Amino acid sequence: MAECLPVMIQGTHSDAGKSILVTALCRIYADEGYRTAPFKSQNMALNSYITTDGKEIGRAQGVQAEAAGIPATTWMNPILIKPSGDRNSQIVVHGKPFKNMKAGEYREDFYKKGLKLIEESYNRLAAEFERIVIEGAGSPAEINLNDRELVNMSVAKMAKAPVVLVGDIDKGGVFASLAGTLQLLESEDRNRVIGVIINKFRGDRELLEPGLDWFETYTGLPVLGVIPHIPNLNIEAEDSLALEHQTVAGEVDKEIDIAVICYPRVSNFTDADPLMKELDCQVRFVRTVNDLGKPDLVILPGSKNTLSDMQWLQTAGMAEQVKLLAETACVIGICGGYQMLGRQLEDPEEVESSSKRISGLGLIKEMSTVLLTSKKTVLSRGKARYGNHNLPVSGYEIHMGISSYESKENSFFIELDSGEKDGYISPDGRLIGTYFHGIFENDQFRSILINELRQSKGLPPLYSRPAYNQIKEEAFSRLAGTVKNHLNMELLEEEIRKYQMKVRGRAGK
Incomplete structure (x- = not known):
C-alpha cells in the first residue's frame, strides 16, 4: 500500500473554518483518487452523527467522511465530549457513553487513557488510508491547557503531521491572530507549521496583497491560500457557534x-x-x-x-x-x-x-x-x-x-x-x-x-422541491471547487512532502 500522508488543519480560534476546510480537502483528495479519511481526536459538540454500526461521533467527522465517499467510523473521532451543563459533560468513547465528568476530572484522570485511544485510532486509519486530514480544535495557543491537551499539537506530534494554520479574516485582525498564535507556540510546535490559510475573505484580493507579502516576510511561512466567503453553503454545522449566523428574528418574508x-x-x-x-x-x-x-x-x-x-x-x-x-x-x-x-x-x-x-x-x-x-x-x-x-x-x-x-x-x-x-x-x-x-x-x-x-x-401546493441528498452532494462539489481554485494545492503538496522528508530524516539519525 502507498504511504499515508497526513496534514493537520488548526485554527487561530474556534469557528475559523477548520471543519469546512477539512471537508473540502477530503473531497479534493478523494476526487484525485486517494483513499482519504478525516480524523479528529477529540470533538466537543452537541451535534452528533450515527455510524452504520450504531455508534455516535461528532457530526463534522460524519459529514467529512461523506465528502470523502466512505462510511464514517469511530476511529475518525474516538472521543466525543457532549456538554450537559456549564461544568459537566458526557464523555463518549468509540461511540458509546463512557462517563459523565467535570472539566478538571477529565483533564487530570482521562489524559493518559485519551492519548492511548487517540494513537490507536489514528494508527488504524493510517494503515488503511493514503491521506488523512486531521482537524484540531479551538487554538493551539491555549497556553493554560497545552501541557495536557489531546487535540492540537500533541496529535500533530503523534501523527508526524505538518500543520496548516487557518485564520478567519471576516472577524478582523487576521494577521495579528495568525502571527500572535505562531509567536505563542513552542519552537518545536512552531516548526510543525508549513503555512497558513486566510479564510472567509470578502473584497478585492489586490488590497490584501501588501499584508500577505508582509506576513510571509515577517514569519517566513507561505500563505497557501485566501479562501473567499462562500455564501449559502449547504453543509451541516458542527456546533452551536454556527447558530449565531442564523436568522433569529425579524419580519417573515416567505410564505x-x-x-x-x-x-x-x-x-x-x-x-x-x-x-x-x-x-x-x-x-x-x-x-x-x-x-x-x-x-x-x-x-x-x-x-x-x-x-x-x-x-x-x-x-x-x-x-x-x-x-x-x-x-x-x-x-x-x-x-x-x-x-x-x-x-x-x-x-x-x-x-x-x-x-x-x-x-x-x-x-x-x-x-x-x-x-x-x-x-x-x-x-x-x-x-x-x-x-x-x-x-x-x-x-x-x-x-x-x-x-x-x-x-x-x-x-x-x-x-x-x-x-x-x-x-x-x-x-x-x-x-x-x-x-x-x-x-x-x-x-x-x-x-x-x-x-x-x-x-x-x-396557498396552492408546490410540487417542485429540492432533493436533499443532491443538495448535499452539490455543496461538497461547490466547496471543493472553490477551495481548490483559491488554495495553492501544488505548494501545499510540496510542503507536506518536504515536512515528511524532514521527519524521516530526523527519525533516521
Whole structure:
C-alpha cells in the first residue's frame, strides 16, 4: 500500500473554518483518487452523527467522511465530549457513553487513557488510508491547557503531521491572530507549521496583497491560500457557534414561517437544515418569547439536558406560548423536544441534571418519559403515518430515555421495519413527536408536510422541491471547487512532502 500522508488543519480560534476546510480537502483528495479519511481526536459538540454500526461521533467527522465517499467510523473521532451543563459533560468513547465528568476530572484522570485511544485510532486509519486530514480544535495557543491537551499539537506530534494554520479574516485582525498564535507556540510546535490559510475573505484580493507579502516576510511561512466567503453553503454545522449566523428574528418574508426553539442545551439543530433549503420556508432560531411570533410550524429540537431546557422553557415564558400556538400552528418535537411534549419528565439517576422530575408541556397528555443510564444510538427505517399516507422514512436515534403511554392504543407516528412503534401523531396531524433525527431529510415527507402547511393558509401546493441528498452532494462539489481554485494545492503538496522528508530524516539519525 502507498504511504499515508497526513496534514493537520488548526485554527487561530474556534469557528475559523477548520471543519469546512477539512471537508473540502477530503473531497479534493478523494476526487484525485486517494483513499482519504478525516480524523479528529477529540470533538466537543452537541451535534452528533450515527455510524452504520450504531455508534455516535461528532457530526463534522460524519459529514467529512461523506465528502470523502466512505462510511464514517469511530476511529475518525474516538472521543466525543457532549456538554450537559456549564461544568459537566458526557464523555463518549468509540461511540458509546463512557462517563459523565467535570472539566478538571477529565483533564487530570482521562489524559493518559485519551492519548492511548487517540494513537490507536489514528494508527488504524493510517494503515488503511493514503491521506488523512486531521482537524484540531479551538487554538493551539491555549497556553493554560497545552501541557495536557489531546487535540492540537500533541496529535500533530503523534501523527508526524505538518500543520496548516487557518485564520478567519471576516472577524478582523487576521494577521495579528495568525502571527500572535505562531509567536505563542513552542519552537518545536512552531516548526510543525508549513503555512497558513486566510479564510472567509470578502473584497478585492489586490488590497490584501501588501499584508500577505508582509506576513510571509515577517514569519517566513507561505500563505497557501485566501479562501473567499462562500455564501449559502449547504453543509451541516458542527456546533452551536454556527447558530449565531442564523436568522433569529425579524419580519417573515416567505410564505411559510418556521420557528425552531433554541434552548441553552440545544443539540442536533441541523435537523432543520432541509427546511432551510425550501424556497417558500423561512426558518428562525428563536431564543426569546418576544421573537416567537405566530409561526406556521414550531420545532422543538433535541437537547443534551432535557429537564434543564424544559425548565428554561417554563421560566422564559416559552412553554405557555408554545401551548397556545399548538391550537393554531403545527408543533413537532424531535428527541428531547418530543420528550418535552409529554406530561412529565423524570431523571431518577441524574443522568443529565440534578433535577429529578419536571412537568412537560402536556400536549401529549398520556405520555411520560424516564431518562435511563443506557443510550440508544441506531440508524432506523420505517413508515411514517401522515394523513392518508404511509411514507418510507429513514433517520437515526440518539437518546437516553424511554417514553411510555398510559394507553397502549396511542397514535404512533412511525412503524419501524423491526415492528417497533415510534413517536406520536395527533388525529389532525398538527402535533408530532418522534425520536427520529433526520426526519426532514426525507424528501417525500418534507414536501407533503410543507404543502399541508400551505393548504392550511389557503396557498396552492408546490410540487417542485429540492432533493436533499443532491443538495448535499452539490455543496461538497461547490466547496471543493472553490477551495481548490483559491488554495495553492501544488505548494501545499510540496510542503507536506518536504515536512515528511524532514521527519524521516530526523527519525533516521
